[in-house]
Every structure is written in structure tokens, then in C-alpha cells.
Amino acid sequence: MTHDHDLVLRPIAAQTEAALNPPPGRNGGDLVVESLAGLGATTVFGLPGQHALGMFDALRRSDLRYIGLRVENNAGFAADAYGRVTGEAAPLLLSTGPGALTSLAALQEARAASAPVLAISSQVPTAGLGGGRHGYLHELPDQAASFRGVVKSVHTVRTQSQIPSAIAEAWTSALTVPHGPVWVEIPQDVLLAETQIPVVTGGDTFPEELPPRPELTAVAADLLSRAERPAIVAGGGVVRADAAKKLRQLAERLQAPVVTTFGGKGAFPWTHPLSLQSWLEDRHTTDFLEDADVLLVVGSGLGELSSNYHTFKPRGRVIQIEADLGKLESNHPALGIHADARLALQALLETVGERTDPSAPERVRAVLDKVRDRIAAQELTLEQDVLAAVRAALPPGAPSFWDMTILAYWAWSAFDAKAPNTMHSAQGAGGLGYGFPAALGAAVADPTHPVLAVSGDGGALYSVAELATARQYDLNVTWLIVDDGGYGILREYMTDAFGAPTATELTRPDYVALAESFGVPGVRTSPQTLAADLAKALAAPGPSVVVLPAVLRMFAPTHLG
Numbered sequence: 001m002t003h004d005h006d007l008v009l010r011p012i013a014a015q016t017e018a019a020l021n022p023p024p025g026r027n028g029g030d031l032v033v034e035s036l037a038g039l040g041a042t043t044v045f046g047l048p049g050q051h052a053l054g055m056f057d058a059l060r061r062s063d064l065r066y067i068g069l070r071v072e073n074n075a076g077f078a079a080d081a082y083g084r085v086t087g088e089a090a091p092l093l094l095s096t097g098p099g100a101l102t103s104l105a106a107l108q109e110a111r112a113a114s115a116p117v118l119a120i121s122s123q124v125p126t127a128g129l130g131g132g133r134h135g136y137l138h139e140l141p142d143q144a145a146s147f148r149g150v151v152k153s154v155h156t157v158r159t160q161s162q163i164p165s166a167i168a169e170a171w172t173s174a175l176t177v178p179h180g181p182v183w184v185e186i187p188q189d190v191l192l193a194e195t196q197i198p199v200v201t202g203g204d205t206f207p208e209e210l211p212p213r214p215e216l217t218a219v220a221a222d223l224l225s226r227a228e229r230p231a232i233v234a235g236g237g238v239v240r241a242d243a244a245k246k247l248r249q250l251a252e253r254l255q256a257p258v259v260t261t262f263g264g265k266g267a268f269p270w271t272h273p274l275s276l277q278s279w280l281e282d283r284h285t286t287d288f289l290e291d292a293d294v295l296l297v298v299g300s301g302l303g304e305l306s307s308n309y310h311t312f313k314p315r316g317r318v319i320q321i322e323a324d325l326g327k328l329e330s331n332h333p334a335l336g337i338h339a340d341a342r343l344a345l346q347a348l349l350e351t352v353g354e355r356t357d358p359s360a361p362e363r364v365r366a367v368l369d370k371v372r373d374r375i376a377a378q379e380l381t382l383e384q385d386v387l388a389a390v391r392a393a394l395p396p397g398a399p400s401f402w403d404m405t406i407l408a409y410w411a412w413s414a415f416d417a418k419a420p421n422t423m424h425s426a427q428g429a430g431g432l433g434y435g436f437p438a439a440l441g442a443a444v445a446d447p448t449h450p451v452l453a454v455s456g457d458g459g460a461l462y463s464v465a466e467l468a469t470a471r472q473y474d475l476n477v478t479w480l481i482v483d484d485g486g487y488g489i490l491r492e493y494m495t496d497a498f499g500a501p502t503a504t505e506l507t508r509p510d511y512v513a514l515a516e517s518f519g520v521p522g523v524r525t526s527p528q529t530l531a532a533d534l535a536k537a538l539a540a541p542g543p544s545v546v547v548l549p550a551v552l553r554m555f556a557p558t559h560l561g
Helices: 004-020 028-039 050-059 072-086 098-102 104-113 160-175 188-192 214-226 236-240 244-254 283-290 341-351 359-376 381-393 406-414 435-445 466-472 488-498 511-517 530-539
Strands: 043-046 065-068 090-094 117-123 154-156 182-187 230-234 258-260 294-298 317-322 335-338 400-402 423-425 451-456 477-483 522-524 544-549
Touching: 028 050, 028 160, 028 188, 043 072, 043 435, 050 090, 050 117, 050 188, 065 435, 065 466, 072 090, 072 098, 072 104, 072 117, 072 435, 104 117, 117 160, 117 188, 154 160, 160 182, 182 188, 214 294, 214 317, 214 335, 214 341, 230 244, 230 283, 236 244, 236 341, 244 341, 283 359, 294 341, 317 341, 381 406, 381 530, 400 406, 400 435, 406 423, 406 451, 406 488, 423 435, 435 451, 435 466, 435 477, 477 511, 477 530, 511 522, 511 544, 530 544
Parallel strands: 043 065, 043 090, 090 117, 117 182, 154 182, 230 258, 230 294, 294 317, 317 335, 400 423, 400 451, 451 477, 477 544, 522 544
Antiparallel strands: none
């Protein structure tokens, strides 16, 4: 006769037996991949190297999906995009020294954009830790020091028993708001040594929430309720917190116009009567925000790009909601509320009074009309037509990833993202080469939508090796390369500042032929055929390249006058 307690004891006994007799042939690398799987990871990005082979060998004994890129920095960009799209910590496996250091620019972008990336690198053997000069391959006096100023937290492992806890701690750090990249390093000998530690079966972590202090939201609600001309700046923190609906509710209750930062694209409906869109690099928008008697800034530090190059000087009271403590009141005195955007907006919705202001939509239209008139006077029809063609070709739910290129700078201000978390760029740190590898990471995260990458020819040369990655994994990414023969925006900057450009002109390949050499379909298009060619490429399964030979110009800045 079987008793109920027997049914309980049998699984416990089986677990005990498995713990006492772990399967043979496991090493420290298995503890890494088991820890990741226990935390919920399903996909890892990276590039193997000699010191990291223990981790990579362990991958074949796991169910984790591995996506290998050709350059560590590009692998970091792919992990960044995976983290942005899923909201999960994206594991990035790297090797010691040169491999690790090559990822630094990508990790800087992830930190600036609050993308959760869990970078796990090998280290020299344990005997080499501590700064001695032992002459190990890839040796640095202090590898972790290279990352401390870039990532959220650094975790150095010295024994196998530390691996599960260190990875869990790093995972929690990456997913605690503000999200960001973290660094774990494990010595080569620790990864390679056989282990008798039981299989890692669990790893639940609970990132702490960041609620607002109620006395602060009470003051903020009172200020907003009594404001005569309230306005809102919505930053990337709104998108990352999935708080767009709450933002819209608050804006409509207050009848407060909303401008979204370049990192906050899609946080507020583009054509809403209260939408000032994203024309932050325009003096008309700057003047409007300066005139607000109460300005609510949500999920933005009002940095260089969001403040029209620090020309923005608010005259009214500023309320700033920001999860990154270092950004709170870093540029302007404010009622600073250190909190997650979603939780803070909910607190305001529960306490703020309703305002009526029939003039608000009219004032918004007046600003947008002035912006349109300013752009129209500069004869930039080609640039507007190209951006409109991209918008027409891109399905509404499809994400796009933009490199640092003139068309992207237009998109920051003038592109309707259609929805939150669909338009991403490297404007956090501002490095070249982001667009295409990031798009690959997004396609891995969500294969149900086509993904668009946009680069100039200069930025494209950072990423051409990843055409092999796109083909190897058959990823649904269309890469639009705007070929103007050089670093177009630098050409403009230098010509304006010095009368002539230097070091901006590039010899470049035939990008269509290059794509086809990787087995990736390519097409050369024109401004007139771009919408059709791009739509066709996006509709076709697998990777593709669309090359647009065109010299685009930027609209004139307003912060220099």
C-alpha cells in the first residue's frame, strides 16, 4: 500500500541521490551554464577563446542556445538588443584579455541605455590573480579594473563553489532598476577543473523594486494639479518600465503636452493631440519646455541630446523621476524622485487632480507648425522622403536598430516609432557599429517580426563580418546601408567648423556584391524605389541587404545661435 508521504519522499530521495552522485565529466564551465539555465536563461551570445573553452565545452551538455558572432563587440551589441527586447538579462560569454576588452564599447552602450547584459569572462589561472606579472597569455594586471567604470557591478570568482552565487548576484544586479550590464570573471583553471559540486538546479533571484517615497509624490501631485502650463518629458525609463499607458493616462488627466526623448521613442503616441513628438533639437520645443511652470521629467537625466545640447534652461519648477540615482538633479535643480518610472507614475495617478485646458492641443500644434516651417525652409525634401519610405516599408510592430548615421539623427527627431520598445539606437554612448549586430540580437529574441538595421557606409564597415552570422543562423534582418562615401556627419561638422573635411572619405566595397558573397541577397536601390525594395526585403525570410547610394544632409541646429 502506498502512502501519501511516500510520494513526497521519493522525489526528495531522488534529488538527494542526484546531489550525492553528480554525473561524471562535468567541470566549472558546467556550473556556469547550469547556473544560467537555473536563472531562466535560454540563449547566450559570445565568442570562444582559449581561457574560456571550459564554458563553451559545457554548452554542448546544456539546452542553452548559443549564438556566436565574429567580433566580441558585436556580440555585446547583440546581447544588448536581446536584453532591450526581452527585458531579460542576456548572457555574453567572452575570453580573457583582448576578447574581453573588445567588448568594452558595447558594454558602455548597454550601461548608457540601461540594457541588462550579463557578461561572463574567463580570467588567467587563479595563481595569476592579484596583479603579479606571471606572463600568462592575455594577462592584465587587473582585468576587472578595465570594467569597473563601465558596468554596474563586477564579480570575481576564485573557486567553483562561488560560481552559482556570483552569477545569481550578477543576474540580480543586471535586472535591478536601472537595468544594466554586469561583469563576472572566472579563472581558466576553475572553469576546466572537474567538479563534484551537485548539478545547479535552482537560482531564483528577486531584483528589488524601486518605489517612490510617498511624501515626494504627494508634493509632485500637488504641483502638477495646480500648474497652469504643465509639460512632460518622457525618457527611456518610461519605455524600459513598460509605463507608456500610465504616462498617457497622466498626460490626459493633466492636459500636459508630452515630448519624448530619443531614448524614449514610442513612449507617447506620435499623433496624439498632446504629442510634441521628439523635436528636442529645435529651439521652438526648447522654448515651450522652458515656459512650463511645472515640468515633469520621467526616466531621463536631461543630458546633452535631451536638453538641446545643454541650452535648455527651465524657468518653472522641475519634477524629475529617475531610477539612476547618479542622474537625479545632475543637470537641473528639481524635486528629485528616485524611483522606477512605472511605480512613480502609478503613485501620481492615484493622487493627482484632473485639469481642464482646452488650449493645450492648440499650443502643441503651434509648436509643431513652427518646427515644420523651419525644416521646410531648408530644402531637405530628399531626407524627409527617405525617412518616410523607411516608415512606409517597416511593419508597425517590427523593431528597428539605428547606427550613428545621418538618417538615424533624422529618425531621432522625425520618425514615428509606432509603439514603445521598437526603435533603438546607439545614442546612449554614441559608438559606431551598433545597428546590424543589435538587429541580429533582436531577431534571435523575437523571430516573429522582421527586424530593420540602418547604417551608414562608415558604420557598416564595423559590422560586415556579421553577415556570416546572419546567414549561419538565418536571421530575419534587413540591413539598410546608406552609402555616401564616408563619415557623412563628420564631413558636415568639419566643413562647418573648419571649411573642409579631413579623414572622412572612405574607400568602400560593393556592398551588394559583398552581401552576396556571404550568401545574403542584396539590392541597390534609389530614393524613388526605396519603399518598395525595402518592403520586399523585409517580407522575405532570412537576412538581406539594401544599399542606398545617397548623400543626406542634416537639418540646421538651433543650439549654436
